[in-house]
Amino acid sequence: MVINNLQFWQQFGSKFGLPMKNGKPVIRCSSLDTIISCPGSLILAHTLGTVRESKEDSWEGSWCHYESARRLVEIHGAIPPEGGLDRPDIPADYLPSSFAGWMVDFYVAHCLEDAGSENAIEVECELLHEFEFFWLSGHSDFNAINADCTELWFNDLKTCVNVVDAAGENWQVLGYLVLFLLQWPTIKRAHGRIIQPRMKEEVGPRVTGITVDENGSVDHEGEFISDVPLHDLPAFLEGKVMEALSNPYLVRSGFKQCRWCDAWLKCPAIKEEIQTMKEVLLTDDLLTQLKTKDNDQALAEVIVARKLLSSKFNSAAELIKSRLEVVTKIITESGIEMFLIDSQGNRKINDTETAWEILAEALPAEYAYQCIGVNIGEVEGVLAKAFKIPKKTTKADKMDAAKKFEALLGPLVKRDPTKTLIIKGL
Amino acid sequence: MNNPLPTIANSRQSSQAFYANSPVYDKRSWRDVFKTAPSFSALLVVRRRLLVGLATGKLRPEAKTARKWIDAFESRVMELAANAQTAGELCFIVNTSRRLLLDDAISQLNKIAVARFAALPSPAQQLRANGIAIQGVTD
Numbered sequence: 001m002v003i004n005n006l007q008f009w010q011q012f013g014s015k016f017g018l019p020m021k022n023g024k025p026v027i028r029c030s031s032l033d034t035i036i037s038c039p040g041s042l043i044l045a046h047t048l049g050t051v052r053e054s055k056e057d058s059w060e061g062s063w064c065h066y067e068s069a070r071r072l073v074e075i076h077g078a079i080p081p082e083g084g085l086d087r088p089d090i091p092a093d094y095l096p097s098s099f100a101g102w103m104v105d106f107y108v109a110h111c112l113e114d115a116g117s118e119n120a121i122e123v124e125c126e127l128l129h130e131f132e133f134f135w136l137s138g139h140s141d142f143n144a145i146n147a148d149c150t151e152l153w154f155n156d157l158k159t160c161v162n163v164v165d166a167a168g169e170n171w172q173v174l175g176y177l178v179l180f181l182l183q184w185p186t187i188k189r190a191h192g193r194i195i196q197p198r199m200k201e202e203v204g205p206r207v208t209g210i211t212v213d214e215n216g217s218v219d220h221e222g223e224f225i226s227d228v229p230l231h232d233l234p235a236f237l238e239g240k241v242m243e244a245l246s247n248p249y250l251v252r253s254g255f256k257q258c259r260w261c262d263a264w265l266k267c268p269a270i271k272e273e274i275q276t277m278k279e280v281l282l283t284d285d286l287l288t289q290l291k292t293k294d295n296d297q298a299l300a301e302v303i304v305a306r307k308l309l310s311s312k313f314n315s316a317a318e319l320i321k322s323r324l325e326v327v328t329k330i331i332t333e334s335g336i337e338m339f340l341i342d343s344q345g346n347r348k349i350n351d352t353e354t355a356w357e358i359l360a361e362a363l364p365a366e367y368a369y370q371c372i373g374v375n376i377g378e379v380e381g382v383l384a385k386a387f388k389i390p391k392k393t394t395k396a397d398k399m400d401a402a403k404k405f406e407a408l409l410g411p412l413v414k415r416d417p418t419k420t421l422i423i424k425g426l
Numbered sequence: 427m428n429n430p431l432p433t434i435a436n437s438r439q440s441s442q443a444f445y446a447n448s449p450v451y452d453k454r455s456w457r458d459v460f461k462t463a464p465s466f467s468a469l470l471v472v473r474r475r476l477l478v479g480l481a482t483g484k485l486r487p488e489a490k491t492a493r494k495w496i497d498a499f500e501s502r503v504m505e506l507a508a509n510a511q512t513a514g515e516l517c518f519i520v521n522t523s524r525r526l527l528l529d530d531a532i533s534q535l536n537k538i539a540v541a542r543f544a545a546l547p548s549p550a551q552q553l554r555a556n557g558i559a560i561q562g563v564t565d
Contacts, residue, residue: 077477082525120470147445149467
């Protein structure tokens with residue numbers, strides 16, 4: 001049953017502190033995938049606290065978005081957002097990798113393919129529309145519109161590692177499409193694309209797309225996806241969002257929605273998932289069963305659970321370290337203790353230029369060039385080959401690659417002090 | 427505004443044709459092209475072509491010429507806003523132009539838009555007239 005009572009939403013929103021506008025919840029296009037699959041994540045994220053990726057992880061993505069928008073505005077005449085482009089919140093001395101530069105090149109080239117010289121282009125465009133019981137907002141990276149305002153192209157840049165849903169099955173893309181359509185009702189055909197330059201070609205296409213007109217939608221491979229005509233999409237999306245919002249207390253874990261969810265730390269469905277995984281992993285019977293009965297289904301479930309939860313566990317480990325900086329020790333209900341100890345970080349070469357000069361002198365050219373990355377592990381491997389010595393030996397009087405490395409580059413190596421998480425009583 | 431504009435339907439049909447004939451870094455007057463752009467989206471396309479010409483160094487205007495382009499662009503935006511046929515079109519012009527015009531021109535555009543808006547059917551009425559029923563868009 002759909003809850004179509006505005007008063008309910010006003011009370012609901014104020015009770016859970018949701019982002020509201022004129023008494024209606026504001027839904028962002030980027031959260032549509034999560035909310036439609038797991039409506040309860042909306043209130044969990046705002047009531048139980050959220051966990052964000054560390055700032056450093058987001059620098060590269062922010063830089064790529066900014067740099068591509070800047071290039072499109074300054075070189076290709078794109079319309080910037082109101083007040084100009086906002087510089088992202090990254091340190092002024094942040095140096096993007098050459099791969100990040102390549103991602104920008106790849107993305108901008110695809111945008112220009114869409115825009116040609118015959119369309120007006122806009123970057124970082126804020127979109128907002130008021131539906132009967134909610135607002136839908138979105139932030140489009142790039143859009144191009146033709147001279148008679150009847151055909152639209154828009155692209156969304158994804159710099160993440162995880163594979164994003166193809167445009168044809170991506171609610172975020174549908175959200176943007178609907179917002180554009182409501183802003184410019186003259187559009188007769190729209191093309192939406194997700195551009196994920198980091199995607200390895202053997203995993204999937206770097207560019208996926210959807211084209212919608214009055215006959216329905218086709219994907220980037222020309223496959224027919226849906227017969228919903230372009231101008232029926234707003235009502236279609238509104239219906240889906242209302243269906244989800246009408247079950248506001250339902251949490252449903254899953255690979256797709258949990259990946260981007262901010263509420264995972266305290267989500268009961270995730271806890272249940274963890275519980276299930278423990279049972280699956282720790283029961284000897286089940287392990288035996290997996291081995292002996294050739295149970296592909298159960299084995300697949302383990303892999304899904306591991307894939308679903310691994311990034312969450314990594315983030316949790318980082319999070320608990322920051323908590324332990326404050327409280328020094330945490331003891332679980334079952335008596336397991338966690339605390340930090342001071343330790344030495346990984347070895348780093350301080351001055352790669354000098355290191356390279358030393359290596360170039362000490363090694364024959366064919367070996368020296370294998371060390372050009374000045375990566376400690378690689379250099380040790382090359383030293384072992386070049387001097388025909390073992391990589392590591394326990395005999396103090398025998399030369400190995402580690403000792404050779406120390407003799408050549410020891411003074412240039414440093415280890416930053418770090419903290420290691422100790423778990424006692426497990 | 428003494429500027430007979432084509433109807434919105436005609437302007438859309440003619441925008442592509444107009445754009446196809448707009449200058450590509452030649453010696454034709456950009457000022458005239460701005461002045462005759464049949465629709466706001468066509469105007470944006472021409473503006474982009476001009477900017478790309480400047481960014482790539484294919485166009486090197488004197489300060490006086492550049493000022494004339496800006497004036498021609500601004501005054502065409504005002505004319506198109508004053509003659510907008512739908513509230514949606516007017517919103518498109520105002521929302522986009524706010525990012526392209528200087529403060530004085532924005533205030534002038536706002537005044538024109540307020541006057542024009544009062545004379546136009548609401549977005550909801552317009553959408554219904556086009557056969558688009560959207561739940562939640564109210565008068």
